[in-house]
Amino acid sequence: MRDRVDVGGISADPAPLSGLVASTDSREVPEGDYFYEISQLLKQRYVEPITDEQKLALGAIRGMVASLGDPDSLYMDKDEYRVYKNAKAGKYEGIGVYVELEYSDEPSVQAKGSAHPVDTDEALLGGMRIPKLTVVTVVPGSPADRAGVQVGDWVEYIDDHWVPNAATVISFRKLEKAVQQGKAKLEDLVKERVELRQRTKKTLLPLKAKDKLVMGTSGTLKIVWRRGDVARTTEIKKEASAFSTPNPEDPALRLAFNSEAPNLLKKAIQGKSSIVIDLKNNAVGDFGSMKQCLEALAPSGVYGSLKTAKTSIPFKTESGNANPPKxxxxxxxxxxxxxxxxxxxLSSSKIAKLSGSEMSGHRIVVEDNSLPDGSGYTLATAEYKVTAK
Known part of the structure; x- marks a missing residue:
């Protein structure tokens, strides 16, 4: 049940509160009516005239998406959304990487006072989930690639500003616990506390740090990366970079799931009994294009399921290739x-063989939506599950 909203204000002659906002009825109300009433209240009661209703609507969207607390569901301003759309097309700014907010492990322990489970280490943070800004794609030949940046590296500092991450805070909490148990020295804890306080004096929040890495084509960034327990400091100059245009005749076809991918794949398999497809450095794309590529390589049928908030639906193709290549x-x-x-x-259906190392484990369907002012947002809509054979 939604708690009753009490919005106060100071006015010599206050406008009457109407409808749901003024009501003391504790029954749940339709979301559309609720937000309409709030917007009307703001326009009636705010000290300055509100002339831009679109700005109110966009602010509501920004807040709702942020409230999900999901690293795959993000609001982006028009510049951030432009960079995101370009990355889907294989064109990059900044240092030539795609980065995401990643948590250390799958949640497993229920945090006190939280509706969301957290893992054991995150329980040391009082239930907070602090992500690491982690590289998931490196464009070959990009500034980051030339500097030796690898997938899995995460950012600790940019231009001497600390990017908060769970690893640092968890390390401090563990040391604190060890001191309480007599397993570590108090002076070590004091030293660690002083260092942590120094870091917090110059911080750069993860989303702002992400913008610095992926936006712009000029300037140089001093970045401290973490790879396991090893820290590396690099100075990387920003410039435009891009994946090379795929060629159907390449020994291994690099397949990015954009609008051109289905036709490219059909051309590549024409008259061939086998094909090698490169799916590395592949983090973003379009669901519809991916499904069309699946239809080009596999007979019609069910290829797993998509788990949503309310149900699980078959992931199936209506059309397909009755004589697929190897x-x-x-x-x-x-x-x-x-x-x-x-x-x-493809692999679970014995249509394809996988070659290489273990994949990321990230099997979330993410859709993106553009907004009238050029901004946009991503939304995690389903999790893929392999059908047991």
Whole structure:
């Protein structure tokens, strides 16, 4: 049940509160009516005239998406959304990487006072989930690639500003606990506390740090990366970079799930009995294009399921290739999202063989939506599940 909203204000002659906002009825109200009443209240009671109703609507969307607390569901301003759409097309700014907010492990322990489970380490943070800004794609030949950045590296500092992450805070909490148990020295804890306080004086929040890495084509960034327990400092100059245009005659066809992918794949398999497809460095794409590529390589049928908030629906193709070629898919930890779903759908059905290392484990369908002012947002809509054979 939604709690009653009490919005106060100071006015010599306050406008009457109407409808749902003023009501003391504790019954749940339709969301559309609720937000309409709030917008009317703001326009009636706010100290300055409100002339831009679109701004109110966009602010509501921004807040609702942020409230999900989901690293795959993000609001982006028009510049951030432009960069995101370009990345889907294989064109990059910044240092030539795609980065995501990643948590350390799958949640497993229920945090006190939280509706969301957290893992054991995150319980040390009082139930907070602090992500690491992690590289999931490196464009070959990009500034990041030339500097030795790899998929899985995560950002600790940018231009001497600390990017908060769970690893640092958890390390401090563990040391604190060890001191309480007599397993560590108090002076070590004091030293660690002083260092942590120094870090917090110059911080850069993860989403702002992400913008610095992926936006712009000029300037140089001093970045401290973490790879396991090893820290590396690099100075990387921003510039435009892009994946090379795929050629149907390439020994291994790099397949990015954009609007051109289905026709490219059909051309590549024409007259061939086998094909090698490179799905590495593949983090973003279009669900419809991925499904069309699946239809080009596999007979019609069910290829797993998509688990949503309310149900689980079959992931199936209505049309397909009755005589598919032999398929080998090149994969590694940079194969994620739609690329991983595509790989699992084909490999679990014995239509394709996987070659390479373990994939990321990220099997979320993410859709993106544009807004009238050029901004947009992503929304995680389903999780892919392999059908047991």
């Amino acid at each position: 398929v080998v898919l090149l994969v590694d930890e940079s194969t994620r999202g739609l690329a991983e779903i595509f790989a699992l759908a």
